[in-house]
Amino acid sequence: MNAAFPAELPDADAKSSRPGLTLLIAAPRGFCAGVDRAIEIVERALDKYGAPVYVRHEIVHNRYVVDGLRAKGAIFVEELDEVPDDAPVVFSAHGVPKAVPAEAERRKLLYVDATCPLVSKVHRQAERQLEKDRHIIFIGHEGHPEVIGTMGQVPEDGMTLVETVEDVARLPFSQDDALSFLTQTTLSVDDTRDIVEALRVRYPKIVGPKAEDICYATSNRQAAVKELAPDSDLVLVIGAPNSSNSLRLVEVAERCGTVSKLIQRADEIDPAWLEGVETVGLTAGASAPEKLVREVVAKLSEWREIDERPVLVTEEKMTFKLPRQLVD
Structure with a gap:
């Protein structure tokens, strides 16, 4: 027994000597x-x-x-x-x-x-605008399933897709044309605001939705990243490369001046990313389960002593x- 006891000490010492890492965890995050x-x-x-x-x-x-x-x-x-x-x-x-x-x-x-249901709401809005003989300018990302689904609610000539402010400048419509706009639900809040402003400047009579189309979960997750990114050296976003809302979280962090990485699982984390890093921000896109968040925390704990700190911007109770x- 005495021989075994000292053998445990190096492991304990190694654990205690690991550098600390402050982990700012966004709330809300993950499933919507x-x-x-x-x-x-x-x-x-x-x-x-x-x-x-x-x-x-x-x-x-x-x-x-x-x-x-x-x-x-x-x-x-x-x-x-x-x-x-x-x-x-x-x-x-x-x-x-x-x-x-x-x-x-x-x-x-x-x-x-x-x-x-929030996507279905946009579909109903598209139908109403069509009934009022308004051409719809749809703000979204070409090829995304939500965009394909929404544009498929009206005849092909009833909706025009724009992705950027520059696209607005190229639109062929006049100020006298009957126009309305709708948006994909998972866009960047800031980018969308700029595009909507460009539409309103170019087409002062354009009709928009009574309430913002970008869903509450997208807005809340972006707000949480804006809160934690300035205090982080690195932001990790758990999400898929084809997930629009997850990609937007990476963009939001980078616009705050913080390096951000999109990962699907914890095993994608490169330990080299943590060199010189004292604080990591962590969030998850709306399609990522909480189990993957805990998996990332466990992986980081293998290398560093973790001090978890939640960054709460709001509580979600939507069902x-x-x-x-x-x-x-």
């Missing part, structure tokens, strides 16, 4: 109400209908979440023609063009729509109802 709802829809569909349940597009942009649902029996596809006639299908949280549910109904497929066909 729309993502929670979408994941629960797939899980309930699996419980009710049994595996497999098909999901058109990734239910949310997070590989860990998608892999977890796949292990439970979800099959992810890009188009409806990959779904058998007798199988249930779920539409992703990003929303789909009108042609998709129309095709599902034509084929008499059993489908469940997991579109985030959304599930589709009727999945509620017992």
Whole structure:
């Protein structure tokens, strides 16, 4: 016993000699109400209908979440023609063009729509603007599933996409044209404000939504990063490279003058990133579960003595109802 006891001391000494690291953890972070709802829809569909349940597009942009649902029996596809006639299908949280549910109904497929209610609100606004014969200027990122879904709510010539202030300057419309604007829900708050201002300057009569389209979760997560980034030497954002809201968090941190890295899992962290770093900010995009946040904290703890400090900007209490066909 005596021989074993001294052998434990170097480990303890090594642990105590590790340099400290202040970890500023954003709050709110991670899952939003729309993502929670979408994941629960797939899980309930699996419980009710049994595996497999098909999901058109990734239910949310997070590989860990998608892999977890796949292990439970979800099959992810890009188009409806990959779904058998007798199988249930779920539409992703990003929303789909009108042609998709129309095709599902034509084929008499059993489908469940997991579109985030805040995205559905933008779809309804698009329909109302079309009814009033207004051409819609849509602020968003080309190719993003939410943009494809929203632009698919109206005829092809009813909506024009802009991504930058420079795009506004190139628009072919006159000040006398009947115009309105809407936005993708996961954009940079600051970038969107600049584009909207450019639209209002160029088209003083343009009609906008009564309330901001950018969702509460996107705004809150960006606000939390703005709070912690100036006090951080490095900001880590947990999220997928195809997640718009996660990419915006990286941009927000960098605009505060802080180096920021997008990671999907803790094993992507390069220890060299921590050289000379005393304070790290940590957040997670709206599709990233809290388990991945704790995984990152555990990884950082292998190298440094961690002092966790929450940075709270607001508390979120939003919840959304599930589709009727999945509620017992």
